Amino acid sequence: MGASDDLGQAGSVREWLRGLEVFAGPLADFDPAGAPAEPVDLFLGWLTAAVEAGVPDAHAMTLSTVGEDGGPDARVLILKNVDADGWQFAVHAGSPKGRQLADLPRAALTFYWPLQGRQVRVRGTVEPASPEQSAADLLARAPSARAEALLGRQSGHLESAGERDRAFRAALARIESDPALISTEWTLYTLVPIAIEFWQADKDRVHTRLRYERPDRHSPWERHMLWP
Numbered sequence: 485m486g487a488s489d490d491l492g493q494a495g496s497v498r499e500w501l502r503g504l505e506v507f508a509g510p511l512a513d514f515d516p517a518g519a520p521a522e523p524v525d526l527f528l529g530w531l532t533a534a535v536e537a538g539v540p541d542a543h544a545m546t547l548s549t550v551g552e553d554g555g556p557d558a559r560v561l562i563l564k565n566v567d568a569d570g571w572q573f574a575v576h577a578g579s580p581k582g583r584q585l586a587d588l589p590r591a592a593l594t595f596y597w598p599l600q601g602r603q604v605r606v607r608g609t610v611e612p613a614s615p616e617q618s619a620a621d622l623l624a625r626a627p628s629a630r631a632e633a634l635l636g637r638q639s640g641h642l643e644s645a646g647e648r649d650r651a652f653r654a655a656l657a658r659i660e661s662d663p664a665l666i667s668t669e670w671t672l673y674t675l676v677p678i679a680i681e682f683w684q685a686d687k688d689r690v691h692t693r694l695r696y697e698r699p700d701r702h703s704p705w706e707r708h709m710l711w712p
């Protein structure tokens with residue numbers, strides 16, 4: 485009997501989901517009146533609070549892109565850096581997301597930190613870093629992560645786990661004999677934001693939302709509260 489059969493006896497999936505708690509907390513406070521002029525400062529404050537409270541993988545985020553069929557695509561990535569220019573992540577340029585960003589260099593990032601009940605949404609344009617910066621990012625990673633980058637063909641159909649493991653061992657051996665070896669397709673990107681929303685959950689569902697907006701990267705930020 486599968487899990488769905490078990491649920492079928494106990495009640496519908498819909499009822500089961502409705503019974504699950506959300507915003508269990510303890511939840512954080514957010515007063516937009518005290519928000520800094522620079523959204524990066526607020527983001528770093530929220531990220532620090534999440535890390536210090538023990539939110540697992542607090543620096544993981546969903547990157548949303550537009551697929552070649554015009555439909556949305558999304559996956560989780562690790563945040564590499566944030567500064568006045570924007571939010572950085574690193575991926576293989578030949579992967580589906582890398583190709584999608586080459587076709588349409590616009591994207592969105594979504595963070596969720598459940599202990600605080602906080603979501604951050606970032607939208608903007610995406611720019612690749614220089615080959616030197618991308619190489620430095622890859623060289624700072626563990627040999628196994630660099631070997632994975634050398635594999636290429638990410639998200640292509642795989643015939644067997646054995647084929648993958650043989651290719652991985654061969655890539656690791658190449659790195660051991662040539663420690664400076666990198667995949668030139670490994671690319672660091674910066675999402676330069678035009679909109680950043682800070683969303684704070686409230687147990688009574690009167691959520692607090694603050695969006696920083698600007699028409700382009702050279703304009704100053706405007707701040708607007710949003711209806712929940």
Ligand SMILES: Cc1cc2nc3c(=O)[nH]c(=O)nc-3n(C[C@H](O)[C@H](O)[C@H](O)COP(=O)(O)O)c2cc1C
Pocket residue numbers: 541544557558559560561562563573574575576579580581582638639
């Ligand atoms: C927590 C977490 C962190 C990840 N970090 C990265 C990352 O930094 N870079 C990356 O290319 N893929 C990362 N992945 C894998 C991606 O989610 C995705 O499966 C892979 O990059 C293929 O995506 P694509 O087919 O859309 O190109 C991560 C997955 C998880 C769950």
